[in-house]
Amino acid sequence: MYRLGAVDPEAASLLAKELIRECTTIELIASENFVPECIxxxxxxxxxxxxxxxxxxxxxxxxxxxxxxxxxxxxxxxxxxxxxxxxxxxxxxxxxxxxxxxxxxxxxxxxxxxxxxxxxxxxxxxxxxxxxxxxxxxxxxxxxxxxxxxxxxxxxxxxxxxxxxxxxxxxxxxxxxxxxxxxxxxxxxxxxxxxxxxxxxxxxxxxxxxxxxxxxxxxxxxxxxxxxxxxxxxxxxxxxxxxxxxxxxxxxxxxxxxxxxxxxxxxxxxxxxATEGFRKYARQVQINATRMAETLSSLGLRIVSGGTDNHLMLVDLRPWEQTGVKAEEALGRVGITVNKNMIPFDPAPPTIASGIRIGTAAVTSRGFQEEEIERVAGIIGRVLHEEEGFDPAPYRDEVTDLCRLNPLYLTPLEFGSSLEKCGNQGAVND
Ligand SMILES: Cc1ncc(COP(=O)(O)O)c(C=O)c1O
Structure with missing residues (x-):
């Protein structure tokens, strides 16, 4: 067999980098998920x-x-x-x-x-x-x-x-x-x-x-x-x-x-x-989305339509005079991935956008429940109040902690050594 690392180390190293990024960051893009290894x-x-x-x-x-x-x-x-x-x-x-x-x-x-x-x-x-x-x-x-x-x-x-x-x-x-x-x-x-x-x-x-x-x-x-x-x-x-x-x-x-x-x-x-395990997972996705919407609202952000019935929500950032593009960038720096998104009747153009879209399918796959969701919402709330050029390190540590406690694909040992390899920052700031 010709293994990837032997044939093309450059490609293999990019693949490893993406694995580390996925394992060490909090994925809230509503259209993404983490598939089981058998897939x-x-x-x-x-x-x-x-x-x-x-x-x-x-x-x-x-x-x-x-x-x-x-x-x-x-x-x-x-x-x-x-x-x-x-x-x-x-x-x-x-x-x-x-x-x-x-x-x-x-x-x-x-x-x-x-x-x-x-x-x-x-x-x-x-x-x-x-x-x-x-x-x-x-x-x-x-x-x-x-x-x-x-x-x-x-x-x-x-x-x-x-x-x-x-x-x-x-x-x-x-x-x-x-x-x-x-x-x-x-x-x-x-x-x-x-x-x-x-x-x-x-x-x-x-x-x-x-x-x-x-x-x-x-x-x-x-x-x-x-x-x-x-x-x-x-x-x-x-x-x-x-x-x-x-x-x-x-x-x-x-x-x-x-x-x-x-x-x-x-x-x-x-x-x-078709399994009961999956039905339980899907119910938790919805419970997590509801908890995320409730927690962000309690912090003063506005959730479009007042909440969610499914796995996603649109967060209107105008109450905090934030834009989607800036929020996406700031959250990215601490290892939380979201996408900027227009809200209905958005006065801002799509490249700026007044909102972010948040989904809970991926984090639920790595085991997050209401408690972790509240912690993530809390980090989001604090990061969105930061000035431009803020120090992401303390937030990054909280994100790493949440990821370490809810491992994905990597064993705890592999998780630790991959973080060491990239200076404890995950792949996100490279
Ligand atoms: C409602 C809906 N339909 C279709 C698609 C397109 O799927 P794909 O990117 O696999 O072509 C998307 C992608 O996000 C979607 O949200």
Whole structure:
């Protein structure tokens, strides 16, 4: 075997550096998570060697007997986990899943109605800078200015005016339960199809912590990452009548051969997500998010919409005259990773932003519970009150302590020696 360290020490050292960064910092990016080692084992496997254009039993390459079993296993597990009639597990990513769903259901130039990016939607729901806003005529709905929740009457009004062929529900920075039944009613009353992109909440849906879109949507797309805590990639669930169109839109419509190591890893992801252990994890993710929102509010920060029902929240920094960009930078210096994010009706441009987005899926994977969450919220509160050029060291020590007590991937011994190697700073300040 040619080990990475022997063949390419430079690449190996970058990989080690990233491992240390992940293990020694507090990850609050809402779309990230830490997968179990078995997922990485599947993704780093010999399956990378195989080509398998097509679907089980209908391939364009030979030697697919085992591959067919792997893909069929992933399909069966996805259908069982979510109670869907059909599953396609080949999308390389969430955007690829969305593109294929559009291709299956729409013609170029058709009207789509999705959530406004500035109110928590995703680029691939019709944003003008995305191919989805160029190939389709896209319209957007948003949240109510007062409640900061989806205004379903406004969605119905816009749908009545723009007459979409497809309504897209779901988003990247929306912290409240989405009423899929209400979306179905609106779609039916305007003759539209309904697609739900559940990428962010898929793990919560699998665990019953968020209502499922499956009974309501014609097509559901997702990533297998984020709250589902699985392999990098995407998947599509749909009603039986769209199965052939969806499969055709993935291959040959928008992709070539599937990334088979990811397909195997998705199968493992779905198996784990069906366990009681995972349900307990997902409930804790939501409990932790609620505790984070409550603690930050008690410190005087404003949580958009007043709280959260899922794994994420948007924090409005204006009460402290802070900006998203500055907060992201300051927290990064102490080893807490967040992303700047626009809040609904944000007066600041996206490059500055008035908010940060915080998610609890990753820290819950490393064992954080309410007590650790309160400590993290306390650090955030103190750091955001610091002047520019502050000394991060005392905060960094607190972060290191929390990480050491809730280890990830490294044994305590390895944790200590990696910190020594990088001068007790983790990789974050390099
Ligand atoms: C709602 C939603 N859909 C799709 C995606 C895109 O997924 P990917 O980056 O895997 O293409 C994201 C990514 O964060 C997302 O939040």
């Amino acid at each position: 990485m084992e599947a993704q780093g496997s010999v399956l990378t060697n195989k080509y398998a254009e097509g679907y089980p039993g209908k391939r364009y390459h030979g030697g697919c007997e085992v591959i067919d079993e792997i893909e069929s296993l992933a399909i069966t597990r996805a259908k069982t986990l979510f109670g869907a009639e059909h599953a396609n597990v080949q999308p390389h990513s969430g955007v690829n899943a969305n593109l294929a769903a559009y291709m299956a259901l729409l013609e170029p130039g058709d009207v789509i109605l999705g959530m406004d990016l500035r109110h928590g939607g995703h680029l691939s729901h019709g944003s003008k800078v995305s191919i989805t806003g160029k190939y389709y005529r896209s319209f957007a709905y948003g949240v109510d200015e007062k409640t900061e929740r989806i205004d379903y009457d406004q969605v119905a009004d816009i749908a009545g005016t723009c007459r979409p062929k497809l309504i897209v529900a779901g988003g990247s920075a929306y912290s409240r339960i989405i009423d899929f039944g209400r979306f179905r009613e609106i779609a039916d009353s305007t003759g539209a199809l309904l697609m739900v992109d559940m990428a962010h909440i898929a793990g919560l849906v699998a665990a019953g912590v968020h209502p499922s879109p499956i009974p309501w949507a014609d097509v559901v797309t997702s990533t297998s990452t984020k709250t589902l805590r699985g392999a990098r990639g995407g998947f599509i669930l749909c009603r039986g009548k769209y199965a052939a169109a969806i499969d055709k839109a993935i291959f040959p419509g928008t992709q070539g051969g599937p990334i088979l190591q990811n397909v195997l890893a998705k199968a493992v992801t779905f198996r784990i997500a």
